[in-house]
Amino acid sequence: MDAPLLPREAGKFISDNSKDVFILEKGVCKVAEMLFEKRNSKELDATGWKLLHDLNPQTMNEASVNWVFVVDTLNFSFWSENDDHKCLIKYKGKMHSGFWSLCAAINRALDEGIPITSASYFANTTLDQLKYVLRSDTEVPMPLIEERLKVLKEAGNILLEKFDGSFLNCIKKSENSAQKLLQLVVENFPSYRDETIFQGKKVAFYKRAQILVADIWGLLEGKEDGAFHDIASLTIFADYRIPQVLVHLGAMKYSEKLMEKLKQGVLFQSGDCEEVEIRGCSIWCVELILRRILELGAEKGCINAHINSVLIDYFLWDYARDHRKDMADIPIHRVRCIYY
C-alpha cells in the first residue's frame, strides 16, 4: 500500500471527515491567546524540557540520549482502570504515577547499578529483570509488561545491529533533520510504526517517533546534533492526555454518543474510528491553535517564530498534569496499545 498521510495531513483529513469529534474555533482562539501571553516563558522554550522536569536527564551526553531512547520506546499506556488503584513508583522520596513512574523506574534502576539504558543490557533483558526494574510500590503493576519487554528487546537488538548500540549514531544519520530522523526511526524500529486506516486512507500518527525526536531536541536544547532545522514540521504527539485537555479548554468537543462511551470507560481498539478521530482532531486542533498564535504575533508586531507544535504539546501535557482534578469530568479514551 502507498505511503501513509503524515501526521499533519492525517490530522486535517481526519478532522475534515470526523463524525464524533469537533474542533471549536472560539476555543482554539481562547487557547491561542492564553499561549500567546506565555510566549516568552520557560514553559514555551526548548530549555524547559530539562529545567521544568528534574526526572529528565540534565546532562547532554550519549548516555542521556540513550536514556531518552529507552524511555520513549516504553512511553505508552500508563492509565489504570481505577485511578485509586494504580502503579506508583517512589524515587528520591517522591511518588510518581503515569509517564513519570516510568522515568522514576529507569532512574531508580540506574542508581541501583542496573545498566538499563545500555543496548547490550536491554537487548537481552529477561521478563523477571524488567519486572524488577519497573516494579510498582503499590499492588498494581505497570500495564503491558510483556509488550514492554518485547518492544524493548526488539529495539535493543536493532540498535546493536544497525547503530552500533547507540541512538546517537541514528541521530547523526539524520543530518539535523527532524523528518529524516523520524523516518529513520519508523523504518528501523517496527514498534514505532503508529499507522492505521481511516475511511480508506492510510494515516500515520507516529506519536512515539515524534516525541522521541522532540525529546532529543529538548535534551540537546536544539543545539549541535539536536539542531533540527525542521523541528516545526512535527505535530503534537497524539496520546490520551492532549485530547482531554483540549476538550477541557473548550477547543474540541465530542458528540454526546462518544462522550457517553468515554464516561462508561469503553475500551477502544487501536484503529477504531472514534479513537482515530480523537487523535487526528487533536493534531489538527493544535495546528489551528499554532496558526492563531502566529497571526496574533503578526497583528501585534511581535514575531515569536520559536513557537511550534512541540512546545505547545509540552505545555498542554504539563498543563493536563497540573490540572488533573479540574479535568475529572473529561474522561480519557481507553486503548491498550504500544503506540501511546
Ligand SMILES: Nc1nc2c(c(CN[C@H]3C=C[C@H](O)[C@@H]3O)cn2[C@@H]2O[C@H](COP(=O)(O)O)[C@@H](O)[C@H]2O)c(=O)[nH]1
Ligand atoms: N502528547 C504528549 N504525550 C505524552 C508526553 C509525555 C511525557 N513527556 C514529558 C517528557 C518530557 C517533556 O518535558 C514532557 O513533559 C508522555 N506522554 C503520553 O501521555 C500519556 C501518559 O500520561 P499520564 O498517564 O498522565 O502520565 C501516555 O500516552 C504517554 O505516551 C508529552 O510530553 N506529550
